[in-house]
Amino acid sequence: MSDLISTEPATGDTLWTGTSGDPDAAIIKAREAWPAWAATSVVNRVEAVQRYAACIRADAENLAELISRETGKPLWEARTEVDSVVKKIDISVDAFAQRTPQRQLPSQGNMRAALRHKPLGVLAVLGPYNFPAHLPNGHIVPALIAGNTIVFKPSEKTPAVGQYLIDAFAKAKLPTGVVNIVHGGPKIGKQLTTNEDLDGVLFTGSARTGIALNRQYASRPDKMLALEMGGNNPIIAWDTDDIHSAATLIVQSAFLSAGQRCSAASRLIVKDTLYDPIVRQVKRITDRLIIDEPFAKPAPFMGPVIDNETADGLTESFLALMSHGGKPIKHMAKKIEGRPFLTPGIIDVTDLHERPDIELFGPILQVVRVGDFEEAIAEANNTRYGLSSALIGGTAEHYDKYWSNSRAGIVNWNKMTVGASSEAPFGGIGLSGNHRPSAYYAADYCAYPVVSLEAEQAKASIGIGLKDEDLGNNTEPSPAK
Numbered sequence: 001m002s003d004l005i006s007t008e009p010a011t012g013d014t015l016w017t018g019t020s021g022d023p024d025a026a027i028i029k030a031r032e033a034w035p036a037w038a039a040t041s042v043v044n045r046v047e048a049v050q051r052y053a054a055c056i057r058a059d060a061e062n063l064a065e066l067i068s069r070e071t072g073k074p075l076w077e078a079r080t081e082v083d084s085v086v087k088k089i090d091i092s093v094d095a096f097a098q099r100t101p102q103r104q105l106p107s108q109g110n111m112r113a114a115l116r117h118k119p120l121g122v123l124a125v126l127g128p129y130n131f132p133a134h135l136p137n138g139h140i141v142p143a144l145i146a147g148n149t150i151v152f153k154p155s156e157k158t159p160a161v162g163q164y165l166i167d168a169f170a171k172a173k174l175p176t177g178v179v180n181i182v183h184g185g186p187k188i189g190k191q192l193t194t195n196e197d198l199d200g201v202l203f204t205g206s207a208r209t210g211i212a213l214n215r216q217y218a219s220r221p222d223k224m225l226a227l228e229m230g231g232n233n234p235i236i237a238w239d240t241d242d243i244h245s246a247a248t249l250i251v252q253s254a255f256l257s258a259g260q261r262c263s264a265a266s267r268l269i270v271k272d273t274l275y276d277p278i279v280r281q282v283k284r285i286t287d288r289l290i291i292d293e294p295f296a297k298p299a300p301f302m303g304p305v306i307d308n309e310t311a312d313g314l315t316e317s318f319l320a321l322m323s324h325g326g327k328p329i330k331h332m333a334k335k336i337e338g339r340p341f342l343t344p345g346i347i348d349v350t351d352l353h354e355r356p357d358i359e360l361f362g363p364i365l366q367v368v369r370v371g372d373f374e375e376a377i378a379e380a381n382n383t384r385y386g387l388s389s390a391l392i393g394g395t396a397e398h399y400d401k402y403w404s405n406s407r408a409g410i411v412n413w414n415k416m417t418v419g420a421s422s423e424a425p426f427g428g429i430g431l432s433g434n435h436r437p438s439a440y441y442a443a444d445y446c447a448y449p450v451v452s453l454e455a456e457q458a459k460a461s462i463g464i465g466l467k468d469e470d471l472g473n474n475t476e477p478s479p480a481k
Helices: 023-039 042-058 060-071 075-099 134-146 159-171 186-193 207-216 243-259 272-288 308-323 373-380 396-405 440-445
Strands: 004-007 014-018 103-105 112-119 122-126 149-153 179-181 200-204 224-228 233-237 265-271 327-330 345-348 364-370 388-392 410-413 447-454
Touching: 004 159, 014 060, 014 159, 023 112, 023 122, 023 149, 023 179, 023 186, 042 060, 042 075, 042 134, 042 159, 060 075, 060 159, 075 134, 075 440, 112 134, 122 134, 122 186, 134 149, 134 159, 134 200, 134 440, 149 159, 149 186, 159 179, 186 207, 200 207, 207 224, 224 440, 233 243, 233 373, 243 265, 243 272, 243 364, 243 388, 265 272, 265 373, 272 327, 272 345, 272 364, 308 327, 308 345, 308 364, 364 373, 373 396, 388 396, 396 410
Parallel strands: 122 149, 122 200, 149 179, 200 224, 233 265, 233 388, 265 364, 345 364, 388 410
Antiparallel strands: 004 014, 103 112, 112 447, 327 345
């Protein structure tokens, strides 16, 4: 009997039904498949993931439509996600060669010194709902190339997309047990990550769950744990003559994907003399944003958030900011009763004595007015998170100072906080991650280095510190004089 149901956020229609999986059984299958997969040549492993990419490419439009239906994001945006899934394969092949090379090291005499990398074993991949194909794919593909086998648990909010990915691996004829899927909620996730026969967890999701995993693995240095978590990301608006471009970058940073990106700008920090023109233009552009179902025409800028529970939590958060002294610039509201379509909310929180340092995963932008650049940097760093940040405007000297003092894994200038390239590392510090960035650096947590000194024959001698050879049987040391 089905115990899992996925509904379309935009319509409320049932999209997918299924049953919770058995993590222990999936790990057994992955463990059985691992020796042969690890022994397969890198060339053959690469060919296997390239066949998978070909399957995705051949059915790209169907996958994009599925992503749109299950997440609510516009079709144009879902198409960019599918494109990222396909491109990830070649990027991961290049990253594996660059980050985990096999090469000779300098050596002496009759020795060889070699550097090689080994896979870790069986890895669990826990995926999020906001990019249900691209983000888990970004863990799975590098791990497979390195020679690991996988147990994948997609978000319980986007199981249909997760199942699609696994079916594509099956169509690509990867050996049985190399990639496995288990559906389910937090209980299934905990059962998966606590299994002793797992060699590591590659996680993308909330800070709360990431912290729980970090505690769980605190006494297990033998287990790999890669945490890609959220953000409370700042975007600073400073001296600029192009108010429209600045406001456009701010709106895109805050409200793309209905604000459901870990790199979305949550806080706009603006110079007081620039406050009125910037905030006025940000509101003007935001008022023009089309918010509609994924396949609407004209194409919407953003769709709904993932579900009604999330929408209600975000509207309550906006009201809480108001009740503590926040001044609304643009009210957040539900557009359609019973459906999670939200109008973006913008609120001035300059006068709040204690600004909440939490990730509001949705279209809420908090505005803080500051007087000088040092205050702007201090406000940007006033968070336990450290994922993405940006400076809009300012001079090269301003940017150099910001880059040097910003506590984030991504620091941009006159660019959005979102839209990172898979050809660069992606990750953060603090509550945003545990210093194991993904994207191009994913290869680093999928294999470990082994250094070897090698010689064809064993030849050795001790040149110092030996007594003269004793021809008799006396083994007593000479008496001290």
